[in-house]
Amino acid sequence: MDWRSLDEQYIVSTYKRLPIAIAKGEGNYLYDTNGKTYLDLFTGLAVNVLGHSHPRILRALREQGEQFLHISNVFLNQPAIRLAQRLVEHTIPGKVFFTNSGAEATEAAIKLIHKWTKADGAGREGIVVLKNSFHGRTLGAVRLTRQAHVYQDFPQPAFSVYELDAQDTAGLRELCQKVKPAAVLMEPVLGSGGVVPLSETFLQEVSAICQEEGMLLAMDEIQTGMGRTGKLFAYQHANVTPDLILFAKGVGGGLPLGGVIAGTKLMNQFKPGDHGTTFAPSPLSAALGNAVMDELLDPEFVKGVDDVIAYLWNQLEALRARLGDQLQALRGKGMMVGIPLSVSSEEASHLQQQLLEEGILVDVTQKTIVRLLPPLTLTKADVDRFMDVFARQLAALTGTREGA
Numbered sequence: 001m002d003w004r005s006l007d008e009q010y011i012v013s014t015y016k017r018l019p020i021a022i023a024k025g026e027g028n029y030l031y032d033t034n035g036k037t038y039l040d041l042f043t044g045l046a047v048n049v050l051g052h053s054h055p056r057i058l059r060a061l062r063e064q065g066e067q068f069l070h071i072s073n074v075f076l077n078q079p080a081i082r083l084a085q086r087l088v089e090h091t092i093p094g095k096v097f098f099t100n101s102g103a104e105a106t107e108a109a110i111k112l113i114h115k116w117t118k119a120d121g122a123g124r125e126g127i128v129v130l131k132n133s134f135h136g137r138t139l140g141a142v143r144l145t146r147q148a149h150v151y152q153d154f155p156q157p158a159f160s161v162y163e164l165d166a167q168d169t170a171g172l173r174e175l176c177q178k179v180k181p182a183a184v185l186m187e188p189v190l191g192s193g194g195v196v197p198l199s200e201t202f203l204q205e206v207s208a209i210c211q212e213e214g215m216l217l218a219m220d221e222i223q224t225g226m227g228r229t230g231k232l233f234a235y236q237h238a239n240v241t242p243d244l245i246l247f248a249k250g251v252g253g254g255l256p257l258g259g260v261i262a263g264t265k266l267m268n269q270f271k272p273g274d275h276g277t278t279f280a281p282s283p284l285s286a287a288l289g290n291a292v293m294d295e296l297l298d299p300e301f302v303k304g305v306d307d308v309i310a311y312l313w314n315q316l317e318a319l320r321a322r323l324g325d326q327l328q329a330l331r332g333k334g335m336m337v338g339i340p341l342s343v344s345s346e347e348a349s350h351l352q353q354q355l356l357e358e359g360i361l362v363d364v365t366q367k368t369i370v371r372l373l374p375p376l377t378l379t380k381a382d383v384d385r386f387m388d389v390f391a392r393q394l395a396a397l398t399g400t401r402e403g404a
């Protein structure tokens with residue numbers, strides 16, 4: 001079967017696809033229909049935090065699948081209640097609104113912030129976001145996404161959006177003297193914006209400004225959450241207390257699930273009829289979410305992840321020290337790594353292709369930044385395998401260039 005041409009004929013090309021059909025995933029590896037094996041350092045864009053076919057996930061899938069798949073929001077939904085309780089207990093005192101995706105979590109946050117400003121009556125309006133941010137692709141979320149190629153061809157809803165440079169607290173203070181924004185929304189590590197971590201000091205200063213000015217602090221943890229940076233949520237490295245936390249990607253254990261956690265008083269602005277969706281929270285997604293949480297809340301598991309994170313960064317830094325200026329400063333946090341290459345975008349995609357040939361799947365973002373989003377189950381042997389192939393292919397690439 002020629003899956004590639006059927007794909008081109010019947011599915012719209014909003015994504016550039018690799019010409020590979022996956023037959024099976026197991027642990028940290030994917031197997032294609034030709035039997036070729038790939039170390040998965042992409043995890044479906046930070047979704048499969050426990051790798052593929054994890055026994056806990058498969059058990060939850062079977063157990064919940066045999067009970068019911070969908071019941072709607074008119075019934076009590078035990079898997080979702082349990083997941084919400086655990087998310088709240090490990091973040092901020094409050095409540096959860098569940099969605100099916102990250103973009104819908106952003107939409108829910110926009111509506112909630114807006115409703116809060118009306119009740120607040122202080123004339124607040126608009127949301128501060130960072131330059132190069134990414135918050136999703138529905139219209140409201142696109143408005144908050146400050147990457148021109150994402151928003152330029154589409155209508156922009158009318159609410160105010162203020163763009164701030166990362167780390168620019170002076171800019172935020174100045175802005176607050178001119179206008180009265182309702183909230184600041186940030187990714188603790190900008191993902192598609194180039195794997196740029198915000199400093200802990202910046203997060204703490206923004207949090208203090210939000211308190212002084214009476215603005216809400218919202219964290220987009222859609223990519224950074226669920227253990228990705230070494231803590232359950234990345235804001236927890238900085239010891240700040242957000243008013244809203246947006247989550248999605250890894251939370252459904254591979255199934256669609258997302259949502260917003262907000263303080264009780266804030267979340268209670270949503271009254272029956274204010275917001276909703278047919279599917280979320282899917283009991284099956286929530287059951288898988290609980291399986292993910294079982295693992296992420298296990299101190300043994302966390303210790304293992306910390307070990308491999310330290311090993312991965314050590315190996316990468318050692319390679320950088322060996323190569324001098326071929327690699328720019330590494331970026332990211334935990335299992336979210338950006339390796340900026342000093343090459344052209346064609347060379348970067350050639351390198352990605354060569355890695356794939358050798359059975360290693362990585363992402364490239366902002367044209368020349370190799371992005372790793374490994375499963376939290378990554379092993380030191382996996383790291384060694386990646387380092388070996390990466391160093392060799394990088395040498396081949398830059399060697400070719402010198403000879404040309």
Ligand SMILES: *Cc1c(COP(=O)(O)O)cnc(C)c1O
Binds near residue numbers: 101102135136224
């Ligand atoms: C992926 C992502 C989104 C959008 O999530 P979808 O599920 O694709 O709608 C929003 N914000 C961040 C930071 C993301 O990484």
